[in-house]
Amino acid sequence: MKVNKLEKFNIKKIDGGICAPVGFLAAGIYCGLRKNKEKKDLALIYSETVCNAAALYTSNKVKADPIYVTMDHIKDGNAKAVIVNSGNANACAPKGKENAIRMAESAAKALGIEKKDVIVASTGVIGVPLDIEVIESNIPMLSNILSRKGSSDAAEAIMTTDTYKKETAVSFELHGKEVKIGGISKGSGMIHPNMGTTLSFITSDVNIDGAILDKIWRYCVDRTFNRISIDGDTSTNDMACIMVNGLANNPMISDESDEGYEVFLAALMKVCTHLARELARDGEGSTRLISCTVYNASDEDKAGIIAKSVISSSLTKAALHGGDANWGRILCSAGYSGVDFDYRKVDIAFRSAKGEIMVCKNGRGLLFDENQASLILSTEETCVLINLKEGNESATAWGCDLTCEYVNINGSYRS
Numbered sequence: 001m002k003v004n005k006l007e008k009f010n011i012k013k014i015d016g017g018i019c020a021p022v023g024f025l026a027a028g029i030y031c032g033l034r035k036n037k038e039k040k041d042l043a044l045i046y047s048e049t050v051c052n053a054a055a056l057y058t059s060n061k062v063k064a065d066p067i068y069v070t071m072d073h074i075k076d077g078n079a080k081a082v083i084v085n086s087g088n089a090n091a092c093a094p095k096g097k098e099n100a101i102r103m104a105e106s107a108a109k110a111l112g113i114e115k116k117d118v119i120v121a122s123t124g125v126i127g128v129p130l131d132i133e134v135i136e137s138n139i140p141m142l143s144n145i146l147s148r149k150g151s152s153d154a155a156e157a158i159m160t161t162d163t164y165k166k167e168t169a170v171s172f173e174l175h176g177k178e179v180k181i182g183g184i185s186k187g188s189g190m191i192h193p194n195m196g197t198t199l200s201f202i203t204s205d206v207n208i209d210g211a212i213l214d215k216i217w218r219y220c221v222d223r224t225f226n227r228i229s230i231d232g233d234t235s236t237n238d239m240a241c242i243m244v245n246g247l248a249n250n251p252m253i254s255d256e257s258d259e260g261y262e263v264f265l266a267a268l269m270k271v272c273t274h275l276a277r278e279l280a281r282d283g284e285g286s287t288r289l290i291s292c293t294v295y296n297a298s299d300e301d302k303a304g305i306i307a308k309s310v311i312s313s314s315l316t317k318a319a320l321h322g323g324d325a326n327w328g329r330i331l332c333s334a335g336y337s338g339v340d341f342d343y344r345k346v347d348i349a350f351r352s353a354k355g356e357i358m359v360c361k362n363g364r365g366l367l368f369d370e371n372q373a374s375l376i377l378s379t380e381e382t383c384v385l386i387n388l389k390e391g392n393e394s395a396t397a398w399g400c401d402l403t404c405e406y407v408n409i410n411g412s413y414r415s
Contacts, residue, residue: 017151020169026150028157033087040157053079058238064091224272280398285405295394303395309337311399321401325373
């Protein structure tokens with residue numbers, strides 16, 4: 001399905017985040033992992049019934065132990081809860097796997113469910129021992145405060161250097177039944193995912209076949225979370241999970257030809273795109289969101305690879321931070337993306353709320369008003385437009401500018 005067809009459906013934004021879908025509860029608390037007691041650091045998400053579940057993970061060869069535990073737990077395609085901490089990645093740490101298993105066991109005991117139905121995730125500093133006792137001692141209380149209003153607390157509890165919470169929800173109709181999707185995400189740095197993302201948890205009450213869910217999930221993640229980059233670093237802990245419990249009672253979506261397939265895909269794309277954009281917008285030290293749309297490409301994958309190469313370029317990100325319309329850096333980063341195209345056909349333009357200006361035509365620079373270009377690049381959101389002139393496909397990727405503050409944050413991350 002083409003992303004540009006998704007606008008035709010009546011998909012409404014609603015409140016509630018991951019608790020908007022029927023049957024989902026959440027909570028978030030401070031348990032003692034963080035030095036700052038004002039920041040929550042432990043979250044729990046729970047479905048009142050067993051869910052079909054799908055997950056994608058970091059492509060980094062060095063994976064945190066919670067990922068391996070989650071892989072094992074949802075190999076049957078089912079899950080009922082998520083336990084996740086911030087403040088410690090539990091990656092390359094003493095007793096990492098043991099502690100991840102203990103997190104799952106504690107959550108399962110408190111909820112009265114099987115251990116294998118618990119997804120486990122962690123985020124924070126790599127290589128530091130996890131204080132599993134403070135997690136275990138707080139999980140019973142955490143489970144007792146699960147609420148339909150708990151999404152915001154859970155979204156806060158998974159934050160690391162994020163400056164604000166990322167959560168969203170939508171509703172739509174399938175065969176006269178209201179269906180909802182909600183989501184939360186975290187991430188500001190060490191973001192350059194491949195078949196995974198930072199930490200993202202999506203919930204829905206849709207009734208859908210597990211195999212179809214997995215296919216749709218891969219499609220959506222590949223075109224949203226996998227098309228963001230903050231700094232070119234792929235985390236050890238990246239995980240993107242979706243759980244659906246079927247409580248909307250719509251006729252099951254069991255095939256791509258089902259009427260509800262396209263509608264659900266459209267709604268899930270809307271949720272994932274919103275969260276991906278917000279992750280990119282909140283990159284460490286950033287002052288603006290940068291998007292790159294490559295259009296008139298021969299195929300979508302090519303367009304996506306080029307777009308991500310551009311928004312991943314440190315030189316391009318630095319130039320756009322300074323309001324410098326240095327299109328040569330953009331064409332250069334497209335050129336080393338690894339895909340084939342004829343740069344002598346390429347047009348490049350910048351667009352924002354302040355207007356649009358073309359700076360390159362057919363691979364050659366144009367005379368343009370530098371002051372106007374700088375004004376266009378001064379806004380909180382800037383779009384780079386690249387016309388390949390070779391087909392009808394397009395793709396967009398998202399990133400942020402590169403600032404001195406990014407260095408300041410990561411020069412003292414552990415402290």
